[in-house]
Amino acid sequence: MPYPSADASNSPGASPPAPLTIGTAGHIDHGKTLLIEQLTGMRADRPYERERGMTIDIGYAEMRDPAGRRIGFVDLPGHERFIRNMVAGATGIDLALLVVAADDGVMPQTREHLEILDLLRVKRGIVVLNKVDLVDEETAELAEEELREELEGTVLESAPILHCSAASGQGIDALRDAIYAAVSDVASSDDPGSFFCGVQRSFAAAGFGCIVTGVPAAGHLRVGDEVELLPAGSKARVRAIEIYHEAAEQARAGHRTALNLSGVHHDDAARGMVIAAPGAYGPSRHIAVMLRLLPSNRRPLKHAAPVRFLSGTLEDMAKVYLLEGNALEPGMDALVEVRTTEPLTVRDGASFIIRTDNAKETLGGGRIVASLDRPIGRKNVSKHDRLRRWADALDDPRERLRFMLADRGALTPAQLARETQLSREAVATLLETMSGEGELVTLPGGSFTTRSAVDAASTALREAVRAMHKEQPLLEALPIATVRDRAQLDEAQLTAALAELGDEAVVEARTIRHRDHSVKLDGATDRAAKTVLACLEQARFAPPARDQVPDETGLTTKEAQSGFVYLKARGDLRDVAPGILYARSILDEGIRILAKISEGRGHFEPADAKRALGGISRKWLIPLLEYYDRIGATRRDGNGRRLTNKGQAMAEGGIDVG
Secondary structure: OOOOOOOOOOOOOOOOOOOEEEEEEOOOOOOHHHHHHHHHOOOOOOHHHHHHOOOOOOEEEEEEOOOOOEEEEEEOOOOHHHHHHHHHHHOOOOEEEEEEEOOOOOOHHHHHHHHHHHHOOOOEEEEEEEOHHHOOHHHHHHHHHHHHHHHOOOOOOOOOEEEOOOOOOOOHHHHHHHHHHHHHOOOOOOOOEOOEEEOOEEEEEOOOEEEEEEOOOEOEEEOOOEEEEEOOOEEEEEEEEEEOOEEEOEEEOOOOEEEEEEOOOHHHOOOOOEEEOOOOOOOEEEEEEEEEEOOOOOOOEEOOEEEEEEEOOEEEEEEEEEOOOOEEOOOOEEEEEEEEEEEEOOOOOOEEEEEEOOOOOEEEEEEEEEEEOOOOOOOOHHHHHHHHHHHHHOOOHHHHHHHHHHHHOOEOHHHHHHHHOEOHHHHHHHHHHHHHOOOEEEOOOOOEEEHHHHHHHHHHHHHHHHHHHHHOOOOOOEEHHHHHHHHOOOHHHHHHHHHHHHHHEEEEOOEEEEOOOOOOOOHHHHHHHHHHHHHHHHHOOOOOOHHHHHHHHOOOHHHHHHHHHHHHHHOOEEEEEOOEEEEHHHHHHHHHHHHHHHOOOOOEOHHHHHHHOOOOOHHHHHHHHHHHHHOOOEEEEOOEEEEOHHHHHHHOOOOOOO
């Protein structure tokens, strides 16, 4: 493929229309390459292939329909030894051109190519009965009848069968008209995925440096964009783009593309590697796939069976790990893990093929679900279910967003783009549309979640607050972290739920209460609270232990406990250490005393504090000083302590202790 040229005929700023890509299929020597030449006037094969009389690697040609839409042809090799190249070229084609020679009829690679087209999910096709000039009319009709029987139950079952001769030109006009009709049925649309292009070829061009060629499978790319070469992970920048031999500012999915890259050497970009949008994809040896084993297989596929794994332009040896059972029967489907020898970069939703490890036979194929950072595991049923649900979402960009938001709770646009493998532009458009329709909600900080998730979170928060108020009626407000854990919400969900509840939930400092909640004290609890507080305030810095308060006050244990709960809820009582309670007023007084004895020297010793606090023993002194350290009012300084700025503010009454 020629390197990008500034002198190409189309405007560099033009965005080429979405093309139709046609891939040939069929047995060797059935006339695929000559048929393309008749249609396009271009030779898709190379001189060394002509000398050998067979197509070995992928060839290209093109033409335009009467409306000017470009039609690209991918000439695929028919020999069984080059199935790898056939798969690389057939991945992503819009229409298959199955070619069968009338004098040979259906042959082994005819059947194998049909199976591969089905596994690659090629939806459209045209069947050509070629070389009809070499047989009489009756033989041609018999060949067509045999072909019809072979096509039953395949992706091309309803495809038209056209009689042609690539050598004489017979039927070529009718074939061309059929192709034009197929072009008109294919809608033009920008692929919403992040850019992904498997490297088919790389080389160096004098004055330009590294050139890589391929057909992008997803997304779009512009001159000047940064790209990532995977699995190596090296970065490069796009200096120029060429589409079908013409310079362009943008490459898009489906176009045969050459990229002039700066920052990488052409030897580092081999076939099977990927040029991708940075951060959107990554290499892995663990690939979850939906595998369908061909009905024509002669035996089941065993657990951990060695295979060749092909997807796009890459190929690697691998093993198939079944998640259920020890064998997969012919014709059956299953979610499995493909574990490759080397880390590979694949795209969620892409097609793949598996063949025997000796490359003699196609076993099956299907769809890539996801690359994973570790093995799936047979017992991880919840992960199996998640992967199946993600597989169901792959065909619809909206469903991809819905799945990820339901799975993660809340994500930013950048996180959504990375997790869904959609472009940032596509994600931004979808978020705007879905938010406008009321399906999504924007959270503080710019993340998004679903309306249903916000409704569920607000319901869970409301129910948790009400339940905890009922369980602890003497608490005026509840610790918000405790309520969040009770409702099983993360911080983003909590924020969304609070915004949804509005003034129904009253949030102050680190607490929350329902607007209708108030503490209703009975006379006994009120008397108990006043008695407990009076006892602790009178004891000052040497209060009785918690379990001694009933004896000191004459209260029952239950009455004292109700007093503790109420006073702590109001903030009038603090736990200084296990079993040691102080009245808040005494703690306020204590910090003022410590501030006074620190004047001048700027610090105080434990002995100074002991004298100033009434000569209390170490039983109370040490827990009290450690409490002040813990709340940030004081800090250790050698053997002594200093008041912090926070402690000084507490001493002046600006900040409550605690």
